[in-house]
Amino acid sequence: MATETAVQTFKNLINGEWVETASGETFATRNPACVTDIIGKFQASNEADVVQAMESAERAFHFWRNVAPTKRAEILYKAADLLEAGLEQYAEELTREEGKTLASSRLEVKRSAQTLRYYASEGLNVTGDTIPSDDPTTLVYTRKEPLGVISVITPWNFPISIPARKIAPALVTGNTVVFKPASDTPLIAYRLVEVLHQAGLPAGVINFVTGSSSKTGVSLVTHPAVKAVTFTGSTGAGEKINRSVRLSTRVQLELGGKNPLIVMDDVNIDHSVELAIKGGFELTGQACTGTSRVIVMDSVHDEFVDKLIEKTKLLTIGNGLSKGIEVGPLANESQLHNVLNYVSIGKEEGAELAIGGERITEGEYSEGYFVRPAVFVGVTPKMRIAQEEIFGPVISVIRASSFEEAMEIANDVEFGLSAAICTSDSNRIQQFIQNIETGMVKVNRPTTGNAYNAPFGGVKMSSTATYRESGRAAIDFYTQIKTVYHGF
Template sequence: MANVPGREPTAAHHLLNFIDGRWSPAESGQTRTNTNPADLSDHLGEFAESGGVDVDRAVDAAAAALPAWRAMGPIRRAAILAEAGRLLTGRAEEFARAITREQGKLLREARGEVARSRAVLDFTAGQARLLGGVTAPAEEDRTFAYTFRRPIGVVGLVSPWNFPLAIPMWKVAPALLSGCTAVFKPSPLTPLTAVLLTEVFHEAGLPDGVLNLVQGDVAAGEALVANPSVAGISFTGSLPVGTAIHTGGAHRLLRTQLELGGKNAVIVLEDADLDGAVEAVVHGAFGQAGQRCSATSRAVVDVRVRDAFLDRLVARVAGMKVGPGDDPASQICPVVNTARLDAALAAVAGAQRDGGKVLCGGGRATGEDLPDGCYVQPTVIRDVPWDSELAQEEVFGPVLAVVDADGFDDAMRISNSVKYGMSGTIFTASQSRAFEAIDRFEAGMLHVNRPGVGAYAHLPHVGAKASQYGPPECSPQVWDFYTEWHSACISY
């Protein structure tokens, strides 16, 4: 990494925040240990455990930088984003290995995340010449009427640990292009990737104070919501935390963009390509150990093909190798920490109490070739009641509930029975059923005869019901969060 004036090499400032263009420790001096979930004896370093004083300093820096950054205009701002993309590409392998080491995902999954992040950055920078308004007819002679956007001001960007680069990227990039300045608070479980991302943007020429990094947990997040100079919070994470952010800022009309949980179904009908459905379910349920908001956590299968589907699925899953993300032979990575491991095992036990039958997995993965890490066996559970806890609540682990359905209408009812609505998928040979399902799914991202996870860098990443509040991300609609509309009438 090139030396940057006023900064120390990366290894020396891992424990620091980045506020107003300078690396600094938390005011309290407190730190938190960052641990590799694949090997709990592997510590990546000590990172700042920040509080309200640190957040307020960062907000003040962002507020001071706002007028000049807004005046720069989107086209010049986009040039900095483009340079950040070039730097990211040059450090792609460094990012991927950092993601794998601190989050746990397979190295090939981490490389895919870096590529997706670059695609999001490229798409966002390309929107610079489209951030205009419209002209409108005037009701009077010799009057020009038009609309335009302005940035809302200082924004707080609060990101989760499951995509420690991609999700921050699809918050940071549009925030900056819009002309907002930002305080970025990543998950305390993935602080290293956040440091690297912050480095890239500032090496690209971002002025001091425009992007500030504050590491920490609940205290930092609460301070960000409470600070009256913060105009909006973009948050990705759990429903309870998102609800707390929204209600915590409601008294001052804080603008919020919330991407929350999911309990996503893949419907497999009687006429489905079973081999294709099995591959899609394996990818959606066990990729990244099931730790995605769009993960396939329910397979809703027509009873007429259930046994044939399960025979194929269990044969496929039972042979998958659990291991460290940097082992090329691994097919399923560890979960992110011991809390997620315990939650996955508790979900399995609860499903068994409700009558579910474990067909494969169900426990902690162990073996002489595995270090002491957070490994969960890929688990398939059949005979799961549609209204049981496992079929209704998010697990965020490699645990798949298989729910019986009696035909198309019953499958749609079961799919829509949950409070969430992130993703919906159907496997069928019927074009009519496919389009009817798209019309009836109560979810934001819909798929037919393909894996039901995510979307493209230029399509809205959006949920429905309790999965989403506010404008979607990764799309032109994101500007409805980071900017506000104005109108002007000029008589001449």
Template sequence: MTTCLNYIQGQWKESQTGDVKEIYNPTNGTVLGKVQQSSKEDVDEAVAAASEAKRAWRKLSGAARGQYLFKAADILESRIDDIAKTMTEEMGKTLPEAKGETARGVAILRYYAGEGMRKTGDVIPATDSEALMYTTRTPLGTVGIITPWNFPVAIPIWKMAPALIYGNTVVIKPATETAITGTKVVECFYEAGIPEGVINMVTGAGSVVGERIVEHPSIAGITFTGSDKTGKRIGQTALTRGAKYQLEMGGKNPTIVASDADLDKAVAGTVSGAFKSTGQKCTATSRVIVHQDIKDQFVDKLLSAMEEIKIGDGLQEGIWMGPCASEGQMNTVLDYIDIGKKEGAKLIHGGNRLSDGALGQGYFVEPTIFDEVTSNMKIAQEEIFGPVIAIMTFCEIEEAFELANDTDYGLSASIYTEKIGGMLKFVEDVDAGLVRINAETAGVELQAPFGGMKQSSSHSREQGEAAKEFFTSIKTVFVKG
């Protein structure tokens, strides 16, 4: 049985508390391993190590820092099968999806490794003809990283890689539910020979480890992905002490199906966007807003497509959807299904925990579809983070845009239409940080900025060149001979 250790100052070590927590496989309830339940003192030790290492790390050239990322990428690529299997065992994602996510982590590392050779500033004309004025960028210093369980490879890497390449040191707290996967990711950096103290990992409860990372005076920036409730607390604490913060939070993502949509394409995108990864994506399709003239035809095709979904152990060939990541997450999903029924929405597919045979040992919930949903219902407003969609109808396209915007969230949105005018109006009118046309709501390109509007984000952006804006500060230089 695996017992994960913290990684501090280049060493793997037990928590000062001596406490550990068991990690369970959501497919069958078996124990996979144990993870350290660390203390604030463990965090302090990690921050001290990162603070000590930051000067030497930032003094390296971008190209030299990039070489460590290239090496880590090669090691991660050589371990894709093992890490993907661990991910599937820890949080239930199917093996093909887990392999795809791990491969994406490799690509992210290589992308940011290349950033070490790209420009960091601009020359700006000075009013003094005998002077030189230009900008450069300086790292924040030590960055705290708090990541969720749903993408235990991609999200930690898309935060760590830019932080590192731009000259910061990091202290990361991976989600407890996927700490074994998180440990294997950090091991790739360790094997790549990254200098001691540049990366530090501390596992444990968010109320202890996460809270100390956020409040620590030596951490200059915090980047967080998770629930909006936790994110808001982090933002308030960081603001109080003047730390920079970046929050990526929830979504209630709509797909609009216009009257002229290619229905086969729209159904395929809806099923993929809503039910892959068991709906446990912040960009997952949660609401489907369908034109009334084609709704019956769309629903018939959607129900037919549902019959093709094979549910089970994500390690088995042919399985399309796995379990909820934990018992708690499963219970949350089932609670929302009960709420939908009580609110008067029409349940037309699923809605139950699967309990037959081997599935009864895990946290499996049927893909669930509610029809006749109105915008005032909780299942149309609150993030469920599970395999549940709400179908709504509209008459005019402007009504569809109003329904799409009628939530506190604004992460991603999509539309299926063949009309250029409808596409352009959708792009202009829908309040979402990511808009996709004739494609599912889920799908983030690593080289493009990613982030939400309204309550989905702190209005910053991750990934691509946009990551530079968070992990560095601009310094203006004026030189006169």
């Protein structure tokens, strides 16, 4: 474990140079499984640092937009190779920094490399349209062109895969980037920027600043150079960004979720329990697509709950670097207090805490943010634990007497990100797909997980519902259409 004196200090990247902040201030990050383990020191940037980054990105855009698509792709391919070459190091650093299991970290780093390769390829297929013209002497067609400077602001729960799926399509379409990661997980974000820099990105094409949103946020979203802001995080922060941007600034917001799993009465109970456990407790419940509500038919409710409790008891909790761990710590002290607070709220509201919900402090757990995964039963749809995003390992089980009632409960929240159903009834499946109010639908699958080549996003308060992330659809956010009338 690192000590204060032995800790490495990491710098910002501005205009192709690794630099300190003008103030010289730094902040330290710590392992949420063992808070005496200091990960590193990072630049406590302020608005002046962001302005420098913006000016650098704006200058670089005039060059980068005209770089051949094959050259841009070549850089992304090389960066992907560098990520995979450092897989074990980066996965271990990610686990130390965020807390997720080493297996999950390996998958995230590998997926990020796949994302870079995917967009390297997609960048060669950005095309316009030729439009029929009534005038035979005029050719009408469209071009897709880059926007300019993109402000990328990302969360701590997927601290390399979310930045990769934002930055890669931005770069490959000719935009430049100013990137600010979450302050809980700046090291793995630094590693992503580092491999892009090493792969040959010209100076200023990507700029990297760390620090608190309170000291950097204004310029990140309001600087005149910013042509688009892409943000993943809390709904409250997203709403603030949406109110702050200039009229001409494009915005993409991926926000919270309160994702349901409906368990019908024709299911294999063991399978449905596995879906709930995976969706609700994997990643310590810290996923915007995590299963927060399980809506179960009356006839199978008691059997489902019994088996859910049994499986929850068997989960191994601990430092994600250890073998066999299934549930790591919460990512920070704020998350710890938030989850414990919601456990108290659930009990006060009259729900029955069937298992878990307490902080674990004995022995090896004493210096980490560990909470035993919780299952509430007797939950009613209007309780706060059934309406508000908890972002932790807490599952609320709600009874329903019919498919129609289950659908009503599932849709009766302000969020609409992901939803799943467990059934073999093809008619119910089609009704679910058609009527559920979410951006992503899962059938006999957990609410979590999405393919890097498929669109990702929600409806209602889960997203701006304008531009999707991931897949080919993501390219639309980073490009604008120019219509050309070419006379002969």
